Amino acid sequence: MMNRLHMQVWPQGVPETVTWPDGTLYDNLAKTARAHADRPALIYHGATTTYARLNAEVEKLAGFLQNTLGVSKGDRVLLYMQNSPQFVVGYYAILRADAVVVPVNPMSRHAELEHFARDTGANVALAGQELLPYITPIVQEGLLSHVVAATYAEAASPDRDIPLPGELDSLRSADATGPGVIRWADALERATPPEPHSATRDDLAVIPYSSGTTGQPKGCMHSHFTVNVTAWGGVAWNPSDETDVSLAVLPLFHVTGMQACMNGPIIAGGAIVLMTRWNRDAAATLIARHKVTRWRSISTMAIDLVNSPNATSYDLSSLTAIGGGGAAMPEAIAKKLHDLTGLDYIEGYGLSETMAATHINPVTAPRRQCLGIPVFDVDSRVVNPETLQELPQGDVGEIVTHGPQVFLGYWGRPEETEKSSFEMDGKRFFRTGDLGYIDPKGYFYMVDRVKRMINASGFKVWPAEVEALMHHHPDIAEVCIIGTRDPRRGETVKAVVVPQDAARDTLTEKAVIDWCRSEMAAYKCPTIVEFTDALPKSGSGKVLWRELQEREAQKEGAA
Incomplete structure (x- = not known):
């Protein structure tokens, strides 16, 4: 029987279910570009990209991928970049080309890149210029044919008063060379129009890699539909519109940043202020300068911000929503954040296998150090990790989840896919590997990972x-x-x-x-x-x- 304890605290004004879109992720951008063509989409170091320009650059790069590099429907393309306008263009261009985004942690190095290329069969990569020393050897080994190299500074204003972090501020695209390397600007300049967008909501869209507990990372297969569920669900849970300004400090390659800081704001038509790397003083400056309303972070960033000796001098008054996931927010830090902003930090819970949140705290009744409650159409329970029998409310066991955002399986690993779920009450439940319990009002609390005790x-x-x-x-x-x-x-x-x-x-x-x-x-x-x-x-x-x-x-x- 589906757990409905949480309906006691379901947020006021939020419907119990959502009518999920039939379109693709790219359709979200196309729709917003038509409705809000001249509104700012991306703000990056003094430069603003409108939705019309963003969509135009996506079209150009998609055409280049299809007509020059031979990317076909369903092909996997590595996206190996730090947060930047080029990441957003690259992500949506891959989807516009009917291909599949494989987001790669920019901290990945040779062996990991080799694994991603071999595992997915990707032939093309989009990469930051600073990462070329790590990705071009993969070209030399014959695993990739081309790398389209992005110089982030080209998307920034020449008059920027906040420099790009570290060496990124001084990189010039003329130096982006190497085996199979094509400069980003050259790719856009040489582009021809893409073929009509033919992907459907059930086609593969994104394959994020999950580190798991042992062995090599596994690719989590997500369709346009499963990604749309959490992207649209996030906008419905904490309503947002085109007047909102989001600070994108979470890495966009990671599912939480991808959804909360990129896909969700694009659905709403709001502006995205991009940060390539976390810097607490720069973040506070950007919040004040651009009147940022929404900041999604991870607890380590919040800890860093409140521990700054300048914390009390920051102007954070424009913020109307803060929150995040990945790790529980310590009570002491949540209190300091509330003192600084007057806002509750809204915690959520999800995994790469669920394309971000399956549980979020109700905005009208949040709890600290709490995963939240199951969101739209999610059936989540707690079971004995050995017997898989459902446990009574209050008992600690493994959190398992059934919902529309659960992945389609691990890429090329049918046996591991089978082990990751089980049937209960006629439904397939994904085993999260996290230990937790449900309280009398339906809130979920994590105790720890199954193997971390x-x-x-x-x-x-x-x-x-x-x-x-x-x-x-x-x-x-x-x-x-x-x-x-x-x-x-x-x-x-x-x-x-x-x-x-x-x-x-x-x-x-x-x-x-x-x-x-x-x-x-x-x-x-x-x-x-x-x-x-x-x-x-x-x-x-x-x-x-x-x-x-x-x-x-x-x-x-x-x-």
């Missing part, structure tokens, strides 16, 4: 809970909890801590442990504290706890 003397310690508690410490900027061997307890808790700048030379292991003992049950307290300048993070800003855990295991093995 520390067993200390028989007590189960959930790292996410300890991390959330430790964020209340005034001298801790960031923390990651991992397990380490202990001769007495079997396993014990270790905290990897980034101190606040002011406490880098004064915070001690004893002080942290003593504070923890005063704040939480003894079995949860870290017995070891390691200080570091930064935690390893993915391109989407998530803390790579597995990397820290693996390093610890290697240390233990060496010992």
Whole structure:
């Protein structure tokens, strides 16, 4: 029986279901370009691209892909870029050409790129100029034939007062050379009109890669329909229109950024202020300058912003909606954000396999450190991860989800696709691998990943809970909890801590442990504290706890 506890707190004024569009993702852009041709679509370092121009550039690049590079319907094309106007043009041009976007983390390097090219059979890539040293060897190996290289500075104003980050500000397209390389401007100049758009809502549109828990990344197959479900659903959940201005700081290659910072705003017809890389002071300047109304982020960005010594001087008054996902927002940080903006940080939950959110907090009744409630047409439950039997409300188990945005399967991996879901009550449910529970009002809470649990003397310690508690410490900027061997307890808790700048030379292991003992049950307290300048993070800003855990295991093995 479908869980409907959450209907008690369904947001006011939001319909229980949505009539999903029959068109494609490109149709969203075409429709908005007709309705709001002269409105700003993209704002990037002093330069504004209107919707009419955005669509025109998409048409040109799509024609080049089809008529010059031979991209056909259903072909996979790698999109290997940082946030930029060219990313948005490239994404929609691939779709306009009836091909499939394979978004690639710009932090990916040779072995990973080789895997993406071999796994998808892609022949063409769109890449940032700064990434050519990593992608051109893939051309030399015969896996790709061409790379269309984007120089982000060409999309910025020559009079920009905020420079592009790092080396990107000084790159010039004349230097974009190498095997199979075609300059972006040359591609647009040489373009001929594309064939009529023939993709349907059921054709493949995007294959984001999921890191998973073991082995190589797996491609998650999404159709135009499954992507549209979360893009349109996000706009319906927290209504937006052409007057909204969104700050795109989440990486667009990642499903949350792709949907909340690009596809959703384009459906609504709003403006997108693009940031290539996160910088807290630049972000605050852009919010004030462009009267940004919507900011979707990840908790690590919010932590960085509120910990800035300039935080109280930022003008964030134009913001009307803030939120994000990827990791729980620590209570202490959420409070600081509320103090700065007067807004609740709306948390959501989703995966690459569900093309972003399946759960979002109701805007009218949000909870902190909470995944939210199942959104439109989603049936989500909690089951015993061993028996797959549904558990009663309040019991901790694996979160499983059935809904219209669930992926079509893993690219080229039918066996893993089969293992990822099971049938219950006549429906296929996707196994998220996340442990959580449902409260009496239908809110979902995550406890941790199925494989991320520390067993200390028989007590189960959930790292996410300890991390959330430790964020209340005034001298801790960031923390990651991992397990380490202990001769007495079997396993014990270790905290990897980034101190606040002011406490880098004064915070001690004893002080942290003593504070923890005063704040939480003894079995949860870290017995070891390691200080570091930064935690390893993915391109989407998530803390790579597995990397820290693996390093610890290697240390233990060496010992």
